[in-house]
Amino acid sequence: MSRSLYPPGATRSSTEDFRRMRRVIAEDPDWYLNIVPCLSDLCLQSIVTNFEEKPMFEVLTPTHRDFVLERLSTSLPLHVTANLISDGVYWKRCCEERWDLCDVFHYGHSWKRMFFERHMENIIELFIPDVTEPKVVLDMVPLCKDYVKRLDISQLLPPIKEPQKEEEEYGSELASENEYDGPSMDHFDFNILLDKLTNLEELHLVYRVKQCGMNFEWKMFEMTDRDCESLAKALKSCKTLKLLRLHLSHIEDKKCRLLVKYLLDHPSLRELDFSHNVIGDKGARAIGKLLTRSKLEVLNMCDNNITGPGAKAIAHTLSNNSTLLSLNLRLNCLKDEGGQAIGKALLNNNTLLHLHLGANEVTGLTAMALSEVLVQSNTLKSINLSCNNLGVDGGKALEKAMSHNTSVTECDIRLTEVDEQSASFINQVVWKNKSLEQKTHAGEDKTK
Secondary structure: OOOOOOOOOOOHHHHHHHHHHOOOOOOOOOOOOOOOOOHHHHHHHHHHHOOOOOOOOOOOOHHHHHHHHOOOOOOOOHHHHOOOOOOOHHHHHHHHHHOOOOOHHHHOOOHHHHHHHHHHHHHHHOOOOOOOOHHHHHOOHHHHOOOOOEEEEOOOOOOOOOOOOHHHHHOOOOOOOOOOOOOOOOOOOHHHOHHHOOOOOEEEEOOOOOOOHHHOOHHHHOOOHHHHHHHHHHHHHOOOOOEEEEOOOOOOHHHHHHHHHHHOOOOOOOEEEOOOOOOOHHHHHHHHHHHHOOOOOEEEOOOOOOOHHHHHHHHHHHOOOOOOOEEEOOOOOOHHHHHHHHHHHHOOOOOOOEEEOOOOOOEHHHHHHHHHHHHHOOOOOEEEOOOOEOHHHHHHHHHHHHOOOOOOOEEEOOOOOOOHHHHHHHHHHHHHHHHHHHHHHHHHHHHO
16 A cells, blocks of 8 residues: 555645645755846856956946946955956945945045055055065055055154174174164155155155054154155155145254255145144244245144244245245244234235134234234134233233224134133124124025
């Protein structure tokens, strides 16, 4: 008697359902019940798998390209992908897999630009003189030069310090004093790179070592003379550079003058930031000369060692300058000698919009000099005199001047010993000027 294939007591309908549910399961761990993929998908997957050897990309339709880009490995060699794959989902994946924070807004909404700028920054920041081959950097240039517009270098490593022998430590009478057997460069040599980055517009540099720990030495946080000369020549060769920020690098007068020497008559430089260094009056005189032989619009010399004579040199140039829009001399030591010189120069200047003289040990004499500017000129938009001892008389002078002014929309006089009544009046005028400016802009937008 044959054995029934159906459960006992099963009805006809349940038997048919059971029959439809029956499957033959192959002994293949990769076997699954899904529908067989389309032939086109199989072909596209084959392109993805073999992309490095045969990058068949141009022949694909836009839809097929999207399919491939969403599946390509982000570890493909850059010489394959750099000039073949355009900005979009692939480079977004590359960035997000490599870095935790990816704000594409700061890169002109371009994922490809973000990737190549940050990739080049990482190479430079980890470059060790006489250890890392310059070829590592130079091989990247053809791949990234069209996309790198800004470099923000947050550290520069010095050469590896070789352990000294005891006789070397105490000196040898036989060794020549002029003989030098050290590294060829103290930090990365920008002279090999900047002239090749034909789209570079911004360069932010700090000569320091991050996370040095117990290996700390002061020389890790300063630019050497050789570094300065190399960088200066590199800056001159970079004709597209618009913004240079070189801060926290212990730049003193000698280095400042050398850098300025090579920046004179630069065709595109518009913003210079030498903040948080040790530049004194000689360096400030060089900066004054640069203002006469450049088209600088923004100058930041915050937190240096500039005193009255240096400020006078900048002021002398300022009286004849027609390009500078913003001047920041905060945290120097101009005193009234420098502050009054700046005020006098502004009587002949019709372009400067923003002035910062905070924390410069100026007093009411400087406030009075600037009050004349506020009465005679409606050019200045913002002025910062905070953290100075302007006193009651200085506050009264500013109060009287502001009653005639319609242009200043920011006036910071905090911590200046100004009378509360004067400060209140000045703030009211500033608020009134700001409201008037907003209404003017709103009216202009409606007419467009």
